[in-house]
Amino acid sequence: MPVRSHPLHRRWLARRRRLRRWLRPLPRRANVARYPVIKWFAQAARKRPYLWSFKRQHVMVSLYSGAVVALMPVYGLQLAIGLALAIWLRGNLTVMAALQMVTNPLTMGPIYYATHRLGAWLIGLTGYGEGASVVGTHINALVVGGIVGGLAFALLLDLGWRLLAWESRRFRTQLAALHEHFGYRHGDADAPEG
Secondary structure (H helix, E strand, O other): HHHHHOHHHHHHHHHHHHHHHOOOOOOOOOOOHHOOOOHHHHHHHHHHHHHHOOOOOHHHHHHHHHHHHHEEEEEEOHHHHHHHHHHOOOOHHHHHHHHOOOOOOOOOOHHHHHHHHHHHHHHHHHHOOOOOOOOOOOHHHHHHHHHHHHHHHHHHHHHHHHHHHHHHHHHHHHHHHHHHHOOOOOOOOOOOOO
């Protein structure tokens, strides 16, 4: 059986297509000029390779800071803040932008309600964060709830990332063993080397 018709190889191709489809709407080095806020910084963004790197150190910084910004009450400024944080903290811009899509006009109400409730509960529990007025306390509750909720959300994403990374390493090992068994190198014809 040729390598390309093996079920494991077909699963790898399907995974690659699915990943490309998911990443298509997000900013990448090639399409960064299409995005409203980021396009003003496109030239500077192209010169920073860490913005496009999917190494663990760049992704983790973006996961944690991006999740916190996504749940903070700064709707409309999230992408600009995310870009600034990605540059400052040397994080991945694609992951940062994807996390900012969590808060959108459909999810904004429930997210801000939940972060306000969480923040109000924490302020009531600790006593810290009570403002001079009722409005100040409500704003503090949104901010505190956004930070704590964002960190909890980031922790879940981190665990998911680790699980996917483990499964991906396992899958790549199986695929490499299959290729070695058939004497296949990427780009070669299906015929084994002779």
